[in-house]
Amino acid sequence: MSDVIDELDFLQDVTPRPQHEDGGFGFFGLSLGSWVLLIGVLAVAAVFGFALLKRHETQPTGGPAPDFRTPLLNGEGDFVLSEHRGEVVIVNFWASWCVPCRREAPVLQATWERFKDRGVTLIGIAHEDTDRDSLAFIEEFGITYPNAPDIRSSISAQYNILGVPETFIIDQDGNIAEFIYAEVTEERLAATIEQLLAEF
């Protein structure tokens, strides 16, 4: 029985002979033009690969902190990160719609009150939020440290944040000393700040 089926013609395929020989310049059976096309396809793929790599950059945990300038929510001028060299700067990304941010707000305010006279700046960046909601949030928690909107998500893009809350602690030389990917606690903030203040 098996020979009957094994004779089936479909498996007797013979690789067809080339119908013509390309006279031109080529390697491995492909003409130069084909190679150019193939490399073009590869190049397009590479562009998307690089884009993906760039997209997957994670939050910086060291090195110079990306500088930014942004108007303050209370209308009192601009905040420019590079103008705060010599201070410890805490950059906190938050939003009024974010539940952990509500728990975090009193912690940040307490930290601010404790360290504000010792060369520490705290800046809140309201991410994907409306100014009205942000201001209501600031009022609700009696926040006195400066806050600014993340206009067109430009600051969060520089820091590659994935969500809120996320917090970066920047040392007196403008380098990122610590990245906190969760709700902050007063102990953790205080420990880093004290250390940076002591070392400077």
Next chain:
Amino acid sequence: MLAEVGLASVFLAFVAALYAIVVSIYGAQTHSNKFVTSARNAAVLTFPLLLISAVALVTGLITEQYQMQYVWSTTSPDMPLIFRISALWGSQAGSILFWSLLMSAFTAAALLINWHSHRRLMPYVITYTMAVLAFFLGLTLFLENPFQRIWLVGSEVAQTTFIPAGAVPPSAAQLADTANGLNPLLRHFGMVIHPPMLYLGFVGFVIPFAFAMAALASGDLSTNWIKATRRYSLIAWLFLSLGLILGGRWAYDVLGWGGYWGWDPVENAAFLPWLMGTAFLHSVMIQEKRGMLKLWNMILVIGTFSAVIFGTFATRSGLVDSVHAFARSQIGFPMFFFWATVTLISSALILWRWNRGELRDEHAFTNILSRETLFVLNNLIFVLLFIAIFWGSFGAPVISELFLETEITLGVDYFNRVTPPLFLAMFVLMGVAPVSAWGATSLRRLGRAVTVPLMLTVGFIVLVIVFGVTQLEPIAAYAIVAFAGFVALHETFRGVRARVNGLKENWLQAMLALYARNRRRYGGYVVHLGIAIIGIGIIGSTVFQTGTQQTLAVGESLDINGYQMRFNGLEAGQISGDGRIMDIANVTVSRDGRTLANLRPRRDFFPTVTNGPNSMTIAGAYSTIENDFYVLLVGWEEINANNATFKVYINPLVNLVWWGGIVLILGTFIAAWPTETVPAYVRERSRGRRDKFAGAVA
């Protein structure tokens, strides 16, 4: 137990797919029927295995096994049954499993149905389909496992598949309390059907792709692969079209911005394979009839599948920003490499065969006015549309971000400027191509064939002007689209009339016989008609949409386009069965003093949802043939419920988009309806062989 069963069957399916790849290659090399058959059996086996695993996951979802991480993150105790089931495709891990299941179903069907008719291609078809399936199953097993469970190890929470040492399951009550619930935007009937339709469309194209690759690999470059996959292409195309239309409907109902198509990268990612696939459906006809465009058809089918994978990769990896992309996840790089590999290997194979001179056409183009030339133009326009939309959604943002340090996002303006001329050119060809002949056609003949449709179009335009459209551009657009529709109608009418006059059938008989005798042609005309209806709806609702935003106190009214809308009051804080808090506005819509409808636009807030969007705006709409009165509740004073702000849109002719969709489905069904599954010559041959075999046994 459920998790173990589910995972084990995914694993077995993965092993079966790998086995099928190896054995089918070996079988093809050694020309051994036993091995190829064994590979087929393994390939077919993946379907029941994946079915078991999907059933296990759905059972977990229905019976609230919150210890399963996927169940915990996509459902919550207050969700109704239908959304528990649809949660299977509500999040990344489940949707990849679901995708794999659909793919194995398509593959099993294609292998079993075409086993006898296209055996020469079969070993390679098995290899390619199983390679794609194995990739997705690998994602499920190693990166996006929906069967992980939540454990407590000491005070730490762990998410693993197998029980870690010393772990205990968390208490059921605690799990149920913290369970997330499905993304609220997905709790809509449209979302129950839209993703499966879209996935079926995407997955379906794997069959023509695999057959094309099999043709390239085996050297059987005749029209066999096209004949074998025609119906699968049509079915995939149908589901893709349905998925797109349902997605539009969902956006219209749920996203609350007054439209149904926003040129968002995710929408475009699904539209790109549709464009390529539509071009493919047309150009294969030329290869079948004239033996031309062999190379081009290969490029199109591989381009379609490449676009499917690219879209999946782009929207699930966070490559571009979109309102409804999946979260950035681990599958980005594997998906990217898969897409790049598939595209490169297929391009190399095509070029190899081309360089060997095996994809040369059997006929040359002879006449500029022939159906094949017009089909080529049609293809050109589809490809231009593809390039324009691809550039706008992916090319420009990605390249600008890489090389210019700023991200250029081309918005709706770009698409609204670039695509309409191309779409209109497509409609012109849709009108002219069906009445032109293969080979060559004379202008006079063409003129005669379009006389009646042209007259009907003139009548239609008079009607459009009577209804108050005066600008030249929309009138011209309406005319072009209507002409394409009238040609489809008139061609069908001519066919029916010929039968009535010639065969003395009655009109109904004649029509049924016409559809039965040439399903593809006349089904195709029905599809054309559906597309024309959709086109009219799109022009009306895009060009002539009017809107207003006003704040009304209770008892006040607003006027728009002859409609009055009175705000009767707000029911704030209504709590629904699934835990959502609804603020519902009661409004009455009337026209000329006659009350038409009471609408309840509302805003839903989901307090239990902590990650992702937790509110949605549900429009109220009053539909007539002429237009939709579409109202959104955008805001209200929280302190006193006396004022509410409404956004009102009048969307003319928007319902034609949905109705056209129904016509399109009908047409595709007519075109794809099976007539006979096995070609007569094959049946003949296999019968002969059976007789021979019977004789040998006797």
